[in-house]
Amino acid sequence: MAPLVPMQQPICLIENVEGSKLVFNKEAEKILLEISQPVVVVAIVGKYRTGKSYLMNKLAGRRTGFALGSSIQSKTKGIWMWCVPHPEKSGHTLVLLDTEGLGDVEKGDCKNDAWIFSLAVMLSSSLVFNSLGTIDQQSMEQLHYVTELTKLIKLKSTTTKEDTGEYKRYFPSFTWCVRDFTLILEKDGKAITEDEYLMSSLELKKGSDKKIKDYNLPRECILHFFHGHKCFVFDRPASKKKLQILEELEESELEEEFVEQATRFYSYMIHHSRVKSLAGGAEVTGRMLAVLGSSYVTAIQSGTVPCMENAVLALAEIENNGALQDAMSKYLCDMDKQVQKFPTETQQEFLNMHMECEKVAIQVFMGRSLNDKDQKYQRKLKELLDNKMNDYSTKNEKASRDFCRKLLQELSANMENDILAGKYSVPGGHKHYLMQKLNVMESYNSRPGKGVKSLEVMQEYIAEKKDIEAAIIKADETLTEKERQLAEEHAKAENEKREKEIVEQNNRNLQQRMDDQQRSFEQHKSMLMDKMEQDRKMMIQQNELVISQKLKEQEMMMNQGFNNRMSDLQKEIDRLREANKPKPRRCSVM
Template sequence: MLLGYHRHSDQQLENALMIRKSLGVEMGNLSRECIRKFFPKRKCFAFDRPRNDKSPLAYFEDSPDLKLGPSLRKQTDSFCSYIFSSAKPKTLSGGIMINGRRLGKLLETYVRAISSGDVPCLENAVMSLAQTENPAAVQKAAQHYVEQMALKVDFPTETLQDLLSIHTECEKEALSIFMKYSFKDKNQKYQKDLLQILETKKDGFIHQNEETSTKYCQTQLEQLSQSLREAISKGTFSVPGGYNLFRKEKEEIINNYHQMPRKGLKADEVLQKFLQSLAVTEDSILQTDQALTEQEKALQVEQIKREAAEKEKKLLKQQQVEMQQKMEAQQRSFEENMNLLKRKIVEDRYKILEEKKLILDSKLKEQEKLIKEGLQKKAEEMNKTIEVLQAKIKDIENQNSSWLPMLLDTAGTIMMVMLPGEGKIAGLRLKALATSLSK
């Protein structure tokens, strides 16, 4: 975008940029060619003199808008309106959007290169920028995950699945944030770092959930069993018929415990350990109870063993269910990672394709202008550049499976990070397949 002081500005600008054929205008033509090359899309705004009298112009920046000419105010409004409605954010090749922080980093890289006598290289500058921005994207995503989990999880959750459902939601948000702010993540190094962080954080929340449940249940059982332990200490049950009294007290504790809300997923495990701690005492009371026959004692022992076996079976089943839930959560996470990565690859490919098409379009228009201006030789010199662009566009459009090796390699990496046992072996096989396809 260029500014001028002429009416019919766009046409005046194009006229000014026409290549001159007279002698002695080589430097002027070089400037014109540079502007035409680096500003393929151009618009010129004409601004009138701020005021007719020249005296206040020295203090132009401090002049109130009302003291400026109405024509200039109208032109300024038109200029600002165009900027806000039509100007696009600065981007690098591949659609990498540049904000203030990124622009500052790029400038630092350019200045260092120039100061050391090197020629600034855009690709090196972008890779250097990625090494700064990608770790920041990982940190931003991980921080969002932790904040949202801490906000949404009410410890202890009743089941593991309750926690994992929230984890899946928060992880998806974190991955979306990472995909939004990361770029040039070669071999998905930073995505892998994020996955490892999220897995560690998830395990931490699971542990916290279990610890909260365990401590709460232990505290409640200690309170519920206080009178029972006092009675044991006093020998209350060391009398004929004492075993039935003990059983009644124990069953009452168990019933009261089951009725308590929000015990969490460690409720059965803590209860099982509590009952195991009473086992020796219970057997002693049973064997010394003179009101029971030997046959009745034997039957009670069998019943105690049967109840313990049933509780152990129930606990084992719960652990198996939780293991299955963890594996399903990892599978969902794996699928979400792959979906987001595939979407990002497609979006990046689309951005590059659109970028190449815009450049080709501008080159074709510039070639057409050169022909109209009678500069046939310069127009022909652009043919090679146009042909290269056309070939790149065709290559991008035709190679729909070019992202497959990278996707398989990333899938292998994610499986090795997230899935245990056979998942890690499958991950190694996928990475090997990706290597063979990319050769």
């Protein structure tokens, strides 16, 4: 995994130009594209001047970074990003997203606020909502953007009614931070926890008139959309005068209660915030987050509603093409290191080299491939690997031919000089020629490292000398006609023997290639089955998370007397449990 390049300060990820146009920052995109590690993405939203940036700096382990601001003006325009190594999860990156304050009077565009909120939801794995005072109807009204999410975000390209049960799979967890909290945490005279305070505030009212529907709607959305609910309350950190220089203050200058509360918030968010994942459970890397973010912003600016399914399909195409490129680069790099060992003594030795390099290449591909439907890209990988194997096989054969020809040239140098000098065109010359030729062949056959084309090169060499040997036989006056005939028949028999050996070797090579293809297929299939099993486990894990949250939601509905809503929740739970049941695994890479 690519190491994270340290970011000394945040950078604007999505710029809000003049409060109306959103632009995906190319410099920030470049930073994300370099991160191949899985990312934990924490985004914070809320009304401006509520201290959001202080909490994000706390998560970054810094006092300064995200602009806190000390005036009534909103300091953060758009969405700012800070990528830091995750303090607990080795090999992971913590991506912090600080959004501009919602409801900025200077902006005057509610639709723009809604898009900022929606982008924070789509990009994060943990969403923090920051508000002042208490959780009351007024603070719920500040969170009205949550009621518009179904209009601003499409889960699938063909949205159906059943899709509403899928939001928990796509959306982040939800944490509500209540700042400057002055109440006592109790209900009906009994002490309650922060989480109980939140869930109590999310209780629905019975009734069907518009006022009750308006009251229930944001609460229903929070319960139904997000897969987890957490609450933190904070005392005022310091006096009003000191708040203006909050980032300059040491912890010892802050209220003790606030410091303890901020520490608990930090510990929880760092420990419990999950890796950003796609529907199905695949972990999102920084590179993938960049593609998703750019896709969402492009859709918004084109006037369409961002579709999370379409964004993932586009991401899958990019990732799978990248997986192909990475795998082939790895294969070529590893095979190029083997070229120095060419020629291999046998074809099987070459095929074993290929198989080892292919195995690593497939592992690289599987590590990055995403939603490779019908194994389209894996089949393309196999095709490319087979083609490149043929190229290297040709190189191996050429190395063998070059080596053998050079060897024969060296071994037969004296014999060639004697041929040119006519030393064999004398009585008894043929016998002398045969002895020289036999010495060359024996020396050649005993030399190791000739490679897979040694027989063919020898046969070609003998074929080149056929006419010369015939002329020597004819010129040798000591040979009788019978001896000439026997010499020619012997040469012919030797030639047929070598031809037969070549055919047998080619047949063995062909069988080895066929066996290699079968091994290759089995190797692809085995790794694919492992990948499918891994993907299924991630899907089941995600489904179980959604089921547990829906069971809590169901229990809450039952306790509040909303039995009519329990049936729909039960159907969603049953559907998820059915999806988790074992199913026959099918795959094809051929």
